[in-house]
Amino acid sequence: MAQAAPSADPLPVVEIHDLHKSFGTIEVLKGISFTACEGEVVSLIGSSGSGKSTLLRCINMLEVPDSGTVKIDNETIKLRGSGQQRHIADEEQIRRIRSELGMVFQSFNLWAHLTILQNVMEVPLIVQKRDRAEVEQEALEMLAKVGIREKADAYPNQLSGGQQQRAAIARALCINPRVMLFDEPTSALDPELEVEVLRVIKILADEGRTMILVTHDMEFARSVSDRVIFLHHGKIEEEGTPEEVFTATKSARLKQFLNAASHE
Amino acid sequence: MSEDLAFWLSYLTNGKHLTWYASFQFTIFAAIAGGTLAVIFGLLGAALKNSRFLPLRLVGSFYSSIVRGVPDVLFFLFFPLAFEQAVEWFMATQICTPEAIAAQSAAWPPCREANWFLGTPEYLVLASVSLGLVYGAFATNVIHGAMRSVPRGQIEAARAYGMSASQVLWRIQIRQMWVYALPGLSNVWMLIVKATSLLSLLQIADIVLWADRLGAPNFLPTVGLVHDDWRWRYYLVLFLFYILVTLLSEKVFGALMARMGRGILSEART
Secondary structure: OOOOOOOOOOEEEEEEEEEEEEEEEEEEEEEEEEEEOOOOEEEEEEEOOOOOHHHHHHOOOOOOOOOEEEEOOOOOOOOEEHHHHHHOOOOOHHHHOOOOEEEEOOOOOOOOOHHHHHHHHHHHHHHHOOOOHHHHHHHHHHHHHHOHHHHHHOOHHHOOOOHHHHHHHHHHHHOOOOOOEEEEOOOOOOOHHHHHHHHHHHHHHHHOOOOOOOOOOHHHHHHHOOOOEEEEEEEEEEEEOOHHHOOOOOHHHHHHHHHHHHHH | OHHHHHHHHHHHHHHHHHHHHHHHHHHHHHHHHHHHHHHHHHHHHHHHOOOOOOHHHHHHHHHHHHHHHHOHHHHHHHHHHHHHHHHHHHHHHOOOOOOHHOOOOOOOOOOOOOOOOOOHHHHHHHHHHHHHHHHHHHHHHHHHHHHHHHOHHHHHHHHHHOOOHHHHHHHHHHHHHHHHHHHHHHHHHHHHHHHHHHHHOOOOOHHHHHHHHHHOOOEEEOOOEEOOOOOOHHHHHHHHHHHHHHHHHHHHHHHHHHHOOOOOOOOHHH
């Protein structure tokens, strides 16, 4: 064996360094750094307005940070300008990187004019330019995996919220994502539909997929995460394993937040 | 009785009537070509209005706000004439020799070689372009509004998955826009259909012109008075034609709406 033994250090997939983001005069992110490694599930928690969704949206540049860097697989996303005028510098690069980040939105955002199967196949065919037969087979497998194989030919508006969100997860899976980004995936769902979506996300986490999850569901964050990050007023207030964060809570603000959350 | 029938048959199939029937093709051509161009100009106008560059945005806004206010009759008279003379002027700069200009006695065109004779086909094309330009301004507004009705989240999802700006535009925004645009576009279409009755202004022997001629009191030296003023009957036929076109259009737009609204309109309506 001439090759070096695989390093024990996990490979960083998403590296965020010193992100700042303001909307107008309101500073939403005040210098955030964190890393998500291969196979890691990182949950972002915090009250509404803490900046957790904005942080997630900075990873694929749906929001361009005013300063700071985002690296995906050790490749820095190129930005130009500064402050609120900062914008994407390399369209080609961002399209390539985005096509490897599977984002799941709070409001599903399935394309209404396409069937479920077409929704799942759209990006692999149009952006990744893969072979149709291969993509179709994979798309059907993904739909089976999230349990809505029989809805392949339905339109999104014919499905329940839970089914739509599972279709959106299948859409994210079918691009073979390096990272899955979940933006409050169950917040728009009734409690009884929440369960079916959480079950799917749990399966994905157990498969060892790299995921970053914004959630308000503390129970779920606890059961699914390798690491939990608590954001407060645009800063990381506390982070650690679920055990450390939820049981051996250090920050007073987090204690207060968890207390309020458990009394919801 | 049978004599009556024979009279009517031969009357309604005489040369002038056959020409009248044939002239319906001009009207139908102008409507379809004008409608298609209006949608194309509408898409262009909406794209301009959405442009990131201020000058283009101004052109788009100018087009949709100013041209909408120009009476179609006026534009019908203005545009083909202006276009014809512009072409003649351009040709004159290319081919007129000083001698030819000196030899020309009329005020326009500058020389005989630069004269561009417009026949019915040319006028028909110019009429269609005029219709397209005038009603494209309405379509611009309709399409611009419809583009904004496409849910933001779906456009964001398309961007988040790495689609390029033009892929987002064509595959998501324009594809979904039709549902919101069709009711407005069907209005524009009906206005275009109505405006086709203006073709005779461009010296096209269209259905209105013929109805006028055929309905006027008709004398034949051999027979005497064939009929007196029958214009209202001929106009009635035109009414029926336009009503038929309206009904047909409603059907077509209904079908288009069902096709484009699949997945977007709620189940109850499809």
